[in-house]
Amino acid sequence: MTELPGGPSLPQERRLVTSIPGPKSQELLARKTAAVAAGVGTVLPVFVTRAGGGVVEDVDGNSLIDFGSGIAVTSVGNSAGAVVKRAAEQLERFTHTCFMVTPYEGYVAVAEQLNELTPGDHEKRSALFNSGAEAVENAVKIARAYTKRQAVVVFDHGYHGRTNLTMALTAKNMPYKHGFGPFAPEVYRMPLAYPYRWLTGPENCAEEAAAQAIDQITKQVGPENVAAIVIEPIAGEGGFIEPARGFLPRIAEFAGDNGIVFVADEIQTGFCRTGEWFACEDEGVVPDLITTAKGIAGGLPLAAVTGRAEIMDAAHAGGLGGTYGGNPVACAAALGAIETMRELDLNAKAKRIEEVMKGRLLALQDKFDVIGDVRGRGAMIAIELVEPGTKDPNPAAAAALAKACHAEGVVVLTAGTYGNVLRFLPPLVIPEELLVEGLDILENAFSNL
Numbered sequence: 001m002t003e004l005p006g007g008p009s010l011p012q013e014r015r016l017v018t019s020i021p022g023p024k025s026q027e028l029l030a031r032k033t034a035a036v037a038a039g040v041g042t043v044l045p046v047f048v049t050r051a052g053g054g055v056v057e058d059v060d061g062n063s064l065i066d067f068g069s070g071i072a073v074t075s076v077g078n079s080a081g082a083v084v085k086r087a088a089e090q091l092e093r094f095t096h097t098c099f100m101v102t103p104y105e106g107y108v109a110v111a112e113q114l115n116e117l118t119p120g121d122h123e124k125r126s127a128l129f130n131s132g133a134e135a136v137e138n139a140v141k142i143a144r145a146y147t148k149r150q151a152v153v154v155f156d157h158g159y160h161g162r163t164n165l166t167m168a169l170t171a172k173n174m175p176y177k178h179g180f181g182p183f184a185p186e187v188y189r190m191p192l193a194y195p196y197r198w199l200t201g202p203e204n205c206a207e208e209a210a211a212q213a214i215d216q217i218t219k220q221v222g223p224e225n226v227a228a229i230v231i232e233p234i235a236g237e238g239g240f241i242e243p244a245r246g247f248l249p250r251i252a253e254f255a256g257d258n259g260i261v262f263v264a265d266e267i268q269t270g271f272c273r274t275g276e277w278f279a280c281e282d283e284g285v286v287p288d289l290i291t292t293a294k295g296i297a298g299g300l301p302l303a304a305v306t307g308r309a310e311i312m313d314a315a316h317a318g319g320l321g322g323t324y325g326g327n328p329v330a331c332a333a334a335l336g337a338i339e340t341m342r343e344l345d346l347n348a349k350a351k352r353i354e355e356v357m358k359g360r361l362l363a364l365q366d367k368f369d370v371i372g373d374v375r376g377r378g379a380m381i382a383i384e385l386v387e388p389g390t391k392d393p394n395p396a397a398a399a400a401l402a403k404a405c406h407a408e409g410v411v412v413l414t415a416g417t418y419g420n421v422l423r424f425l426p427p428l429v430i431p432e433e434l435l436v437e438g439l440d441i442l443e444n445a446f447s448n449l
């Protein structure tokens with residue numbers, strides 16, 4: 001039986017004993033400012049000592065409700081029992097050999113799990129890496145090796161990472177790209193079916209956006225030059241934008257018809273986050289390749305590309321890898337995380353979180369006209385904030401609400417191309433009372449806006 005995440009010693013409660021951040025966190029923040037590069041920002045400078053279940057405890061003894069999961073990572077909770085147990089056992093046995101030098105079973109076992117869990121019952125292979133960006137880079141390498149083509153198509157509002165190629169794939173300039181160019185070539189960006197902001201309204205959004213994207217690919221790039229179409233099934237950093245239903249299947253079909261590798265970037269949406277193992281299952285889309293990271297290993301750095309055997313095997317031997325890719329401790333943690341997801345049925349938990357959150361947030365939307373849109377699936381829920389009576393983005397409201405929640409001990413994150421989205425990514429194991437308490441605090445913050 002999987003042990004409850006967080007361990008029995010970590011009380012599942014919000015507890016504020018100082019202002020946020022407290023004096024000890026402020027001392028550490030001064031040290032951080034003096035020692036850490038300014039470009040490495042911090043959303044909420046409370047310095048953490050322990051975390052688990054639905055809470056994060058800081059150096060001043062405060063216990064905060066976690067609506068962030070370290071950006072969609074600790075879906076099984078921090079220090080989840082099975083993750084700790086398996087990783088600790090692995091730490092005792094060996095920490096690294098480099099899978100490319102002398103391999104080990106854990107890597108193979110994670111690849112087997114990925115091949116089984118990802119959509120489609122075709123023959124699959126997986127390759128493991130360290131970060132989401134690295135997985136996306138490798139998906140592009142693999143697609144280029146298979147198709148012998150160069151162009152990569154991505155979408156507006158997309159986020160794929162901070163390395164040179166993935167910066168090029170990412171849509172938003174500030175803060176991800178500004179001043180960091182030149183970027184990798186042969187990247188083409190197409191419109192995304194963003195129902196809330198589609199000019200002719202949401203009804204024909206999927207059809208019109210897909211037609212525009214296909215027209216632009218055809219005219220500007222030529223489908224025969226496109227190696228890969230890379231898309232998030234729900235745009236994460238872009239503001240939890242669920243493409244209008246029908247858009248993803250249409251783009252996947254176009255890729256299939258034209259020999260283009262269809263890559264679903266499920267780095268944020270994967271591993272039960274949206275109430276399904278993978279978000280593209282929602283519309284029955286079977287990607288050729290799928291990139292995963294974040295939730296895969298309960299907080300340890302691990303990422304993967306999984307997909308059709310003939311595509312994955314197209315890269316020559318030695319062409320894929322990296323010193324630490326598929327580190328044995330991270331692989332052990334992933335096996336523990338996947339075991340926890342299965343045993344605790346975290347897909348069901350994510351669906352319940354959606355029910356509770358959406359119910360409350362839709363009621364808030366009726367009350368506060370600064371809420372333009374409530375959206376998302378499972379435990380990946382967001383509200384888009386606007387100037388009342390318009391659809392003009394209201395980033396100031398998002399910042400003010402986040403600040404108010406932080407001061408009251410709730411960790412929330414902002415997102416969105418216009419910085420006007422408040423997003424909620426609680427650990428899937430969060431106790432329901434904490435979820436409700438966090439939402440009460442959010443409601444209060446709206447009342448005081």
Ligand SMILES: Cc1ncc(COP(=O)(O)O)c(C=O)c1O
Nearest residue numbers: 131132133159160161236267268
């Ligand atoms: C959809 C998506 N792709 C790629 C990445 C990059 O992952 P990493 O930060 O692990 O490099 C992220 C991270 O937020 C993401 O959400």
